[in-house]
Amino acid sequence: MKNVIVMKEPAQSTECERRMALSADNDTIVSVTAKRGEKGRASLCDIADTATEIAAEKLGAGELEKYPRSLPQDSLANEDACALLSLDALGEFVPGVDAANPYVGYGNWTCKWSSTTGDLRVNLHFDQGRQPDSTDGAPTRLNGYRAFVERWADDERACLTQVVYRSYPDRYGRTKAETLQLLVDGSFPMDRLCRVSIELARSATAQLRGAA
Template sequence: MCPITACAPLRPESLEIVPGIDARSPDVGFGGWKCGWRSTTSDTWVDLRFDRDQPPSAGDDGTPARFNDYPAFVEAEGDGEETCLVQVVYRSYTDDRGRIAVEKVRLAVGGSRPTDRLCQMARGLAGPATARLRAG
């Protein structure tokens, strides 16, 4: 993917849109391909993960969007109940079977808040995260 860890695209100041988030204590996943943050004041959380998969599509994977010229899809409850998932296509490649596949960023926000508020926060984080991808 890109030469950064999954924690790098979201700086502490970007995470401030999530109430009570502990931006300075991320939970880093295997190989740096996943990073998560939790709120200290509620059950709200943010997870950012790099992934490889088939290209997402409108309808199946949510509503099309764009963040810093990257195609994306926003899906309420796309990562389970009480979540909002933004999938950003970073780049395409041909897999070992000759099919088109993509490297993508999966950015999920969850917690016991209205889904539209979770999606507002996820969209608000997708902008700074994709800007850092371009710079990274």
């Protein structure tokens, strides 16, 4: 662990992030993010700190084994989150957005943009897990993809659009899904936050290569 530098990002209401860098190679960053997927009161930063401690021990112990499995050809993981939203699309809905300098997450599976003139933020990321349904928000369709729109958990300042990219059976035969998630937060009325979330998700899904 002595070779690993841990950086603590400011806590947010919907997530808590820790970033790790190898002291010998500061261009390599590993992120650990705890997110609130359901309503609850657990401390996200306590969870992130525990996971970071375990990961830092692994990183500091030496070279990691390579992941042996290749990704399916139709996996959302083959897409680039940052490439799905154009400068024009971001500029239309996010005033003063710094579109050319997003925060890029691991594997280009997460991309975050912020306004330079206000507190509006956009977080586009890919996820894997339970298949969303009508309990996850108001159903709609975006470019043929099923999507669900909801106020994010207990946060009055965020709106989430979940887009089902593809469904697949896991190793136990349960139905899982890869999803594109577009979270918008800021001090705007909820109807505006959700409109921005939906329209940016619509723009992003138009760039996806997989069939809906």
